[in-house]
Amino acid sequence: ASKLATHEGPCAKGCQTALEYALITAPEARDPELVRLLDAVAGRVLGK
Incomplete structure (x- = not known):
């Protein structure tokens, strides 16, 4: 979870649309x- 605080932009594997x-x-x-x-x-x- 600590890495999420520094992550910017969409996930390279499309995680941001997994629930679509x-x-x-x-x-x-x-x-x-x-x-x-x-x-x-x-x-x-x-x-x-």
């Missing part, structure tokens, strides 16, 4: 508290 094609629970079935907790890592995708 992931199977994600339908919005109406999501636990609102869990969505809140996941916001930092998946907010861009869960907000769709």
Whole structure:
């Protein structure tokens, strides 16, 4: 995790888009508290 603080730009292997094609629970079935907790890592995708 310490290396992430100095990393700039997108991942050379495409990590920043890993969730684009992931199977994600339908919005109406999501636990609102869990969505809140996941916001930092998946907010861009869960907000769709």
